[in-house]
Amino acid sequence: MIKKLFANVKLVNRVAPNPSLTADELPGHIGNRRTSSWWEPIYGPDIIMSAEAYDWNLNRDAGPHRRFVPAVALSRKLNAGEIFFVRKMTFRECDFQGIFRGDPIIMFEDCQFINCDFAYSSWTGAHFKQCAFSDSSLSLASFERCEFRDCVWERLGITSRTEFIATFVSDPKAFIQATVSRTNPEDASKKHKSYQAHRLSGTRAHVLRSLILSHAAVGDEHIYYRTVRLHELQRCSARLAQNVHELVHGNVGRKFGSVLKMPFNLLDYLLMSLLGFTNAWGDSVSRPCTLLAGMFATFGLLYTFLPFKTIITHPFQKSFDITLLVGYSNQAADADKYLALLQDAHAVVAILLYTVFLSTMISKLSRAR
Incomplete structure (x- = not known):
């Protein structure tokens, strides 16, 4: 040149x-x-x-x-x-x-x-x-x-x-x-x-x-x-x-x-x-993993202490199911719109962090930069 x-x-x-x-x-x-x-x-x-x-x-x-x-x-x-x-x-x-x-x-x-x-x-x-x-x-x-x-x-x-x-x-x-x-x-x-x-x-x-x-x-x-x-x-x-x-x-x-x-x-x-x-x-795999863990704990506490119409007997199990997207379909709460909104927000954030975590992990393990 x-x-x-x-x-x-x-x-x-x-x-x-x-x-x-x-x-x-x-x-x-x-x-x-x-x-x-x-x-x-x-x-x-x-x-x-x-x-x-x-x-x-x-x-x-x-x-x-x-x-x-x-x-x-x-x-x-x-x-x-x-x-x-x-x-x-x-x-x-x-x-x-x-x-x-x-x-x-x-x-x-x-x-x-x-x-x-x-x-x-x-x-x-x-x-x-x-x-x-x-x-x-x-x-x-x-x-x-x-x-x-x-x-x-x-x-x-x-x-x-x-x-x-x-x-x-x-x-x-x-x-x-x-x-x-x-x-x-x-x-x-x-x-x-x-x-x-x-x-x-x-x-x-x-x-x-x-x-x-x-x-x-x-x-x-x-x-x-x-x-x-x-x-x-x-x-x-x-x-x-x-x-x-x-x-x-x-x-x-x-x-x-x-x-x-x-x-x-x-x-x-x-x-x-x-x-x-x-x-x-x-650059970091641990950060989205830590954020997922923090989200699990945060929503578990919300399900425990917020006054919903529906009685939640296992709040942290609910948080675990939605965080890992393995049991969201079983969490429907008819006539409890506030709980439904919180669950929807939980699912959206979980999808976001889960996708970032998996894509970062795969990028690190399967290819050179």
Whole structure:
């Protein structure tokens, strides 16, 4: 994908060759995102990059500032079979471009990336440990077999073309909540702000889906299910955000459509939240089992102490029969509508929890994630 991007984007020679590289080896800086991408946190028309590309001399200073960082410059520093460490470096207003490939890995430890742009870069075997990303953009970047462990995220730019392949992000919630989409400085209208907000919500859902597929192959089990939760709720939130935007700023047809769709999308969100909680979004078998036991005890007490017209001689046996759906047909109570309503509610909740419990158990035992 990155190679295609390099082929399709006009080269802009904004940097001069580094003495350690020949003119043929050093690619030109591509794109003009800092002057045109107003929705990105890296937007800054006044930023002027240095004329010299960064040469990855880690001993010279604490890190580059306003430098073009081509992958080919780093590749000359790598030795096959050795981990390349970058520790406590600060990359400020830098543009990373090219194919960064670790052999076996490139390890960034306790580094800071401030107002950095990763567009048109592809990373393979890069590990970021306890790094801080602030006012930076991962738009149009791809990460394969990479890791982001214990990183701090602040005001991050992403797009639907941000790709994660077999890549692990230890805190997907902090990552996705840090994403932003700025408004056009020349458009201060509420409609534009609303549009940017609902578009960001949809982009978050798209990127979270990429993270789900990525976490299905790598990382901890509980992180995978945490990402599932984030994606499902974000997907519902994106639909609701679109409904609100169209209801307020759309034409008559879109307003009418939003009125019809919004209750169902809201119901989707509520049901997903409730059902996801009952089994920790697929991670826990014990939680629905515990809820079933709690329901058995709760309804047993209700049948014991509530004043029904019908005398219930074995309240906990009744609760057991309905909870496991083995004797509900024998629990009919003519002329006692309150008892009948309670039994119906008991049966509905039992079916819900029983289904979640069995489906979670079968999913755990019969297939890999």
